[in-house]
Amino acid sequence: MKAKELRDLAVEELRQKELQLRDEIFRLKMKRSANALDNRMLIRNRRRDLARVATFLGQKAEKKAE
16 A cells, blocks of 8 residues: 555545454454465555554544644
8 A cells, every 4th residue: 555545545444444454454364374375465555554644644633632
């Protein structure tokens, strides 16, 4: 996921994306524990996407507080 795409999303869409990513990370971890996950880099990539979403949520909250 590109930062440019996230920057254009509204706060509610970002929160929805955050929930979606958390759920996906959980499912990927479960697959990893069952040795059914082929590409282990997916977890890392999803965690980074989640961090990007959290960053933009924080930035939008700061703008709104001003």
